[in-house]
Amino acid sequence: MAIPDFHHPHPTSKFALLVDVGYLYAAAGEVLLGAKERKEFRVRADELIKSLQKHAAERIPGGELLRVYWYDAARDRVPTVDQRVIAQLPWVKVRLGNLNARGQQKGVDAQIRSDLEALARHHAVSDTILIAGDEDMVPAVEAAQAYGVRVHLWGVEPPFGTNQAERLVWESDTVEILSADFLRPYFTRVPPVPSVPSPAQVFANRAPKPAPKASKLGPARSQVEEVGEHVAQKWILTRGRDNIRDLLPGPMLPPVIDTELLIEAEKELGHSLRPYPEARIWLRDGFWARVYREFNLGVGVSNK
Structure with a gap:
């Protein structure tokens, strides 16, 4: 039996791009700017999303993008300025979890797992690209694979060691690391806000x-x-x-x-x-x- 080739899927295949924004931003902020918190930098998210879409299309030639799922969090699930702008982009669906008083995301992983399983169960896609690092994703990856969907894990180049759970890497069908050079154009450090701008x-x-x-x-x-x-x-x-x-x-x-x-x-x-x-x-x-x-x-x- 021939082994399915990730680089040459069926011409009618569809794929979805699922992005854990908390992981992507934190990992990129660390490797690019040495930043510990999101408020230390700004992201040109619209350009970043287009670049991710283009890269995905190159990795799955002939595949058709279903949509990008953009998983983020906001206090009381009230979208921020950036999230409102992103939600207007074509083929992008913003999913929001809650951000508690300590800046911790709640409910984001559950949304990713639910969507990944649903897409596979309803045969909406043949491939999914998952940008995440948490081991909590493993059951959803296994469930999607059981429905016949290939799961391709993308990560962010770490400054050292790894920033993705080892088991998540094991269970995914393919693994790719987004280099710092790939991400650098979209991340800039926030300059101090002047107390009295002229x-x-x-x-x-x-x-x-x-x-x-x-x-x-x-x-x-x-x-x-x-x-x-x-x-x-x-x-x-x-x-x-x-x-x-x-x-x-x-x-x-x-x-x-x-x-x-x-x-x-x-x-x-x-x-x-x-x-x-x-x-x-x-x-x-x-x-x-x-x-x-x-x-x-x-x-x-x-x-x-």
């Missing part, structure tokens, strides 16, 4: 210009700014200061977050702001004014 720094991406006057039928500037501040206050309370801190130094917002700000404001106002470009500027001014106060930054809104 106006030139904060407004570098927006050319200074007089604030346009509202049309007769448009909303009042003071009202829109007040709503922007209220949305910021609500987000600080519901999403947490650490989440909002990720937006600093501003004043540009990721498109996904900017759209959420607009939608929240329109709900509070009871009407659309989309016909009034100047109102969008005032809304952001109000939002940033509240955020800067929260973090004691000495920059406010633009001159009225």
Whole structure:
């Protein structure tokens, strides 16, 4: 009987990429930056995911990507700014566990095991690529294999020794290590947040210009700014200061977050702001004014 070749699967095969983000980020942060905590670095996750997809396609030529499962955690399962951006990417499904007060992930491993077993049981894929290191994954790997699915384990190059459970390595069908060079372009150390950024720094991406006057039928500037501040206050309370801190130094917002700000404001106002470009500027001014106060930054809104 011929041995199945990982590099030449059936042309109609499908594969899924399951990523334990906690493992990936921690391992990469350690080998690349010597970082112990995620807040010490930033990740260009959208570019990293595209690179992982491309690498997977090269490793399984002829295979069709079902989707990327991105397993992460957040306090009270309220997604962070980065997680909201990632969730908008095509072919990516974000799965969130809970992050407790000590920064420990809860429920993530269970979600990975459940999805891996379900994909295999329903014959949704012929191959899965698993980026993980925990021995808790072993029963799910064995269950998937029992349903005829090949499990390919990817790990992150460790600074020394190993960062994956030995038994997980044993039980997987193939094993590959992602090199530090492969991951390096997507990880950067976070510089200290300046206590008082200068106006030139904060407004570098927006050319200074007089604030346009509202049309007769448009909303009042003071009202829109007040709503922007209220949305910021609500987000600080519901999403947490650490989440909002990720937006600093501003004043540009990721498109996904900017759209959420607009939608929240329109709900509070009871009407659309989309016909009034100047109102969008005032809304952001109000939002940033509240955020800067929260973090004691000495920059406010633009001159009225």
